[in-house]
Amino acid sequence: MKALASWFHRRGWRELIIGIPYLWLTLFFLIPFLIVVAMSVATRTPTAPPFGYGGENPILNFEGYGRLFTETLYIRAFVTSLMNAAIATLFCLALGYPMALGLTRVSKSWRNILLMLVILPFWTSFLLRVYAWMGLMGRNSWFNSMLTDAWNFVVPQAYTLNSIPMMNTNFAVILVMVYTYLPFMILPLYANLERLDPVLDEAAMDLGSRPFQVFRDVTLPQSIPGIIAGGMLVFIPAAGELVIPSLVGNPSSPMIGRIISDEFAQVRDWPMASTVAVALLILMVGPTMLYARYQQKAESAGAEDKP
Amino acid sequence: MTRRPVFLITVMCFGFAFFYIPILSMIVYSFNESRLATVWGGFSTKWYVSLFSNRQVGAALWLSLKIALVSASIATILGAMAGITLARFRKFRGRTLFSGMVTAPLIMPEVITGISLLIFFTLLANWIGWPGQRGFTTITLAHITFSMVFVTTVVHSRMTQMDRSIEEAAMDLGSRPWQVLRDVTLPVISPALLSGWLLAFTISLDDVVISSFVTGPGATTLPLLIWSKVKLGVTPDINALATLIVALVGICVILAGWLMSRAERRRLAEQRLAYRTNG
Known part of the structure; x- marks a missing residue:
């Protein structure tokens, strides 16, 4: 007992603090992740669990990776996902940047209220925010009929519609992604813009720049750095999104998240589901590295600012 | 900036309308008499009545709260340990791997976290017979794992900002390193622990994707219940449930804001008083 106490006082407390989360993450994050990587080169078998290595099959089976490049289902899913995520990111930027800039320009009391209003949807359920748009986009909703009326007013008679088909389209997916991920864009941009020194703006104005030039x-x-941070916080989850495309997306052009989930649960092809997952992760590595680099830069810049 | 930024104000108005019109519409339609969720048929509170008489909703809410409470508490302990490790223990074997493991879950798509844990639990059950049935335990373990890294981020950033001279002072006065941690560092980072806990709690309460993979028969959390209903289309009682959640969150946020501003005012008043008595 005494030996244990002295061990704890000397180095044990430190080893425990490092060791416990280390062990936890190794067990529940690293090992499951490595299993997925290993599964991606396994062969599908009709056994339970449905995979195997060796036997009459090759020990390492790269057939799945080949299918990624040859089967249109996967190619289309990757293209759809990356396109939807990229378009959603651009719209988030177009809407989020002026909002973040506006937040730095309003008075302090207003700013706190508006910031709270940006964060508030975060605390309500994600699923219900998607659901709110299902109500708006449906054929008979007030929102859809309002848009339909506006459309019919503008276009010639030959193009009039009874309702605008919004549900189950890529448009719906992008719209709802912009809606749910917009705070992820606004908050890092605001944090970045708020730190900028207004003296620089004033100096440029004094030197004769117009507001747009400033x-x-x-x-x-x-x-x-704020644009990159916000962009990655939107793009990465959007590319792997499962809930939004399942609820409002076009079922005939599924996104990667849906493919992974279906391969796994419906087709019961664990190796192929793992292959698609690994491919998605590889695609995410590039943007993540970019993000990490800017994040580091921003942090070191922030440290220099402090006296 | 003497000119009013008209463009920025216009975009902000549009943006906030975009944020809140869907939510307001959902609230209005929760009082709709009609069964057709998108057509107005007069005022009624019957969907709230049907919601409260629904046993399933109550059971799902209770399960979600239990999972969120347990997982947020364990995630806070583990996340704080990991945050302290990153901020204070500069050198130890495997530090690079460790910092990788606390960052990767943040950017890992939820679908992949979900299937990796499901495969892991299934294989484990095959090899050692545990977990025998997926449900409360597996969901809680999954939630702890992916919410602890958020706590780590919060704790880590708080610790890098904190003034280290008080820790050094305690050290100079003869405290052992772990006593400094217990008596100085932990009290200083306690606000970060609280916000980390709240973050983990809401993440757990909100999770659909990972829960949908690692759950088993009979374990339906509230988001899973909503998910299964919403997949079939718009139903009025979900509007009522959403309204209740928005109202609850709104009240909590306003209350927290009011408490914080009151504490801030009191602190400022005390500061002024202290200056006056000293000066």
Whole structure:
């Protein structure tokens, strides 16, 4: 007992603090992840669990990776996912940037209220935010009929519609993605823009720049780390999204998340599901590295700012 | 900036309308008499009545709360340990792997976390017979794992910002390193622990994707119940449930904001008083 106490005082407390989360993450994150990587080169078998190595099958089976490049189902899913995620990210940026900039320009009391209003949807359920749009986009909803009326007013008679088909389209997926991920864009951008020194703006104004030139030459270049951070926080989860496309998306052009889930649960092809998962992760490595680099830069810049 | 930024204000108005119109519409339609969820048929509170008489909803809510409470508490302990490790223990074997393991879950798509844990639990059950049935335990373990890294991030950033001189002072006064941690560092980072716990709690309460993979027969959390109903289309009692959740969250946020601003005012007043008595 005494030996244990002295061990704890000397180095045990430190080893426990490092060791317990280390062990936990190894067991429940690293090992499951490595199993998926190993599963991606296994062969599908009709046994339970449905996979095997060796026997009459090759020990390492790269057939799944080949199928990724030859079967249109997978190619289309990857293209759809990346396109939807990229378009959603661009719209989030187009809407989120002016909002974040606006937040830095309003008075302090307003700013706190508006920031709270940006964060508030976060605390309500994600699923219910998607659901709210299902109500709006449906054929008979007030929102759809309002848009339909506007459409019919503008276009010639030959193109009039009874309702705008919004549900179960890629448009719906992008719209709901923008809706649910917009706070992820606004918050890092706001944090970045808020730190900028207004003196620089004033100096540029004094030197005769117009407001738009100040924005283009002073504000925008300084906010690139915020744009990258916000962009990655939207793009990465959007590319792997499962809930939004399942609820409002077009079932005939599924996204990668849906493919992984279906291969696993419906087709029961664990190796193929794992292959698609690994491929998605490989695609995510590039943007993540970019994000990490800028994040590090931003952190070291932040450290220099402090006295 | 003497000119009013008209463009920015316009976009902000549009943005906030975009944020809140769907939610407001959902609230209005929760009081709709008609069964057709998108057509207005007069005022009624019958969907709230049907919601409260639904046993399933109550059971799912209770399960979700239990999972969120247990997983947030364990995740806070583990996440705090990991945060302390990253912030204070500069050198130990496997540090690179460790910092990789606390970052990767943050960016891992939920679907992949879900299937990796499901495969892991299935294989484990095959090899050692545990977990015999998926449900409360497997969901809780999964939630702990992916919410602890958020706690780690919060704790880590708080610790890198904190003034280390008080820790050094305690050290100079003869405290052992672990006593410094217990008596100085932990109290200083306790607000971060609280916000980490809240974050883990809401993440757990909100999770659909990972739960849908690692759950088993009979273990339906509230998001899973909503998910299974919403997949079939828009139903009015989900509007009522959403309204209740929004109202609850709104009240909590306003209350928290009010408490925080009151504490801030009190702190400022005490500060002024202290200056006056000292000066």
